[in-house]
Amino acid sequence: MDTLKKKFYEKSSALKVEIKSLLKEHSELMVDDVNLGQIYGGARDIKMMVWETSELDAMEGIRFRNMSIPELKEKLPKGKDGKEPLPEALFWLMLVGEVPTKAEADWLTEEWRKRSTVPAHVFSTLDALPTNTHAMTQFTIAINAMQTESIFASRYDEGMNKDEYWDATYEDTMNLIAKLPQVAAYIYRRTYAAGQHIAPSTTEDWSGNYAHMLGFENEEFKALMRLYLTIHADHEGGNASAHTTHLVGSTLSDPYLTFAAGMNALAGPLHGLANQEVIKWIFDMLEELGTTAPTKEQIADYVHATLAKGQVVPGYGHAVLRRPDPRFMAQMEFAKEYIRHDDVVEVVWKVFDVVPGILSSLGKVKNPWPNVDAHSGALLVHYGLKEYGYYTVLFGVSRALGVLAALCWSRALGFPLERPKSVTTEWVRQFLAEHKAKA
Ligand SMILES: CC(=O)SCCNC(=O)CCNC(=O)[C@H](O)C(C)(C)COP(=O)(O)OP(=O)(O)OC[C@H]1O[C@@H](n2cnc3c(N)ncnc32)[C@H](O)[C@@H]1OP(=O)(O)O
Numbered sequence: 001m002d003t004l005k006k007k008f009y010e011k012s013s014a015l016k017v018e019i020k021s022l023l024k025e026h027s028e029l030m031v032d033d034v035n036l037g038q039i040y041g042g043a044r045d046i047k048m049m050v051w052e053t054s055e056l057d058a059m060e061g062i063r064f065r066n067m068s069i070p071e072l073k074e075k076l077p078k079g080k081d082g083k084e085p086l087p088e089a090l091f092w093l094m095l096v097g098e099v100p101t102k103a104e105a106d107w108l109t110e111e112w113r114k115r116s117t118v119p120a121h122v123f124s125t126l127d128a129l130p131t132n133t134h135a136m137t138q139f140t141i142a143i144n145a146m147q148t149e150s151i152f153a154s155r156y157d158e159g160m161n162k163d164e165y166w167d168a169t170y171e172d173t174m175n176l177i178a179k180l181p182q183v184a185a186y187i188y189r190r191t192y193a194a195g196q197h198i199a200p201s202t203t204e205d206w207s208g209n210y211a212h213m214l215g216f217e218n219e220e221f222k223a224l225m226r227l228y229l230t231i232h233a234d235h236e237g238g239n240a241s242a243h244t245t246h247l248v249g250s251t252l253s254d255p256y257l258t259f260a261a262g263m264n265a266l267a268g269p270l271h272g273l274a275n276q277e278v279i280k281w282i283f284d285m286l287e288e289l290g291t292t293a294p295t296k297e298q299i300a301d302y303v304h305a306t307l308a309k310g311q312v313v314p315g316y317g318h319a320v321l322r323r324p325d326p327r328f329m330a331q332m333e334f335a336k337e338y339i340r341h342d343d344v345v346e347v348v349w350k351v352f353d354v355v356p357g358i359l360s361s362l363g364k365v366k367n368p369w370p371n372v373d374a375h376s377g378a379l380l381v382h383y384g385l386k387e388y389g390y391y392t393v394l395f396g397v398s399r400a401l402g403v404l405a406a407l408c409w410s411r412a413l414g415f416p417l418e419r420p421k422s423v424t425t426e427w428v429r430q431f432l433a434e435h436k437a438k439a
């Protein structure tokens with residue numbers, strides 16, 4: 001058994017015992033109250049699941065195993081750019097709660113390389129789709145097509161003992177993450193590069209190889225990919241892609257089908273697709289104004305016009321965060337460090353100056369600040385990845401690290417089928433009548 005798997009087995013077995021004993025004593029202890037607004041309002045803030053890999057604070061933003069993004073940048077082993085953390089190292093951290101050594105992170109790079117072969121039928125499945133099929137649709141179809149490789153599904157079919165679920169989930173997770181960059185790059189090249197595919201590198205790390213297969217050899221872009229694939233990986237369990245993965249995984253759907261479901265959630269414009277919506281919104285604005293350098297007044301007018309059409313300002317607002325997203329700030333820092341001047345990046349920063357005041361003035365938006373999606377597109381455009389219909393696939397490749405590490409934990413800890421209670425408005429009426437009668 002490899003070291004990572006052994007560590008995961010030992011840590012998850014110990015936690016399973018601890019959870020069993022704490023539940024034996026405290027399972028009736030109240031941790032939350034739920035009000036009607038929350039039932040109708042998308043279950044905001046209700047504590048209703050366990051997610052070990054990361055936790056979100058409304059003010060401070062995301063912490064991965066209690067480490068903030070600046071801490072990840074400082075403490076995780078880095079790629080060959082010497083500055084940006086390796087997503088391999090973040091996966092290790094999320095899976096076993098320890099910062100890996102550089103040698104351990106490099107081992108993971110090689111392990112994923114060994115597991116990276118994509119079966120030919122996945123490519124022929126993609127090739128059967130029209131090239132104008134949205135990249136996220138192609139991505140989820142390809143992941144579903146790869147399900148033929150699921151060790152979990154075949155072992156379940158053979159009567160796997162539930163004590164072995166963690167093992168099969170770990171194997172599928174490692175294989176799936178290993179294969180994703182090639183699948184994702186294939187989608188990009190068939191859609192935007194006339195199907196001229198690029199063979200994987202035998203020397204690059206996971207992010208560098210992905211950049212290489214996309215067709216980008218610029219070392220700065222590879223550094224950006226390391227940062228990008230790290231910061232998008234996980235955002236606790238309640239976000240739509242993670243929660244979908246959690247729910248579908250709880251049915252013992254295998255990791256391939258489960259992850260594909262999560263990616264369908266990521267493809268929604270209020271969630272991961274917002275990154276494409278942001279850059280589309282910016283390009284539409286620049287076209288309408290006929291300039292690449294709009295004034296703040298022009299941007300403010302465009303924001304008001306967007307709101308007047310009953311649309312949201314993409315990249316702004318958040319269901320949990322109440323401050324500028326530290327992932328936005330990390331990308332801004334990257335731009336300040338690497339990019340001397342870029343028109344689109346400048347526009348993103350001006351939008352940051354203008355939008356929060358306008359959204360706050362509406363009096364209903366709980367978080368007027370930018371989220372992760374407000375910045376990412378401008379960086380990609382800068383390095384030449386302009387096809388924004390593809391952006392959410394990059395997000396999805398990163399999100400695999402978090403949601404699949406969490407899935408390993410869910411299966412190792414033996415979490416049951418998720419099945420919350422729903423009510424009808426008729427039930428609510430009766431509930432209110434009873435409430436009034438008692439008062
Ligand atoms: C990776 C990610 O998923 S990050 C999020 C990416 N999504 C976006 O950037 C899309 C734009 N933002 C939004 O639509 C929202 O802020 C969400 C979906 C992210 C969060 O939604 P909620 O938690 O419901 O936000 P909130 O409680 O502040 O919403 C209250 C009202 O403000 C509105 N609002 C919130 N954000 C915005 C925005 N960016 N532009 C305009 N209106 C907004 C809501 O639509 C809602 O209006 P309504 O009462 O008329 O329906």
Ligand SMILES: O=C([O-])CC(=O)C(=O)O
Nearest residue numbers: 234235238239240319320
């Ligand atoms: O936390 C959320 O609801 C959305 C989000 O930012 C993410 O999933 O990265």
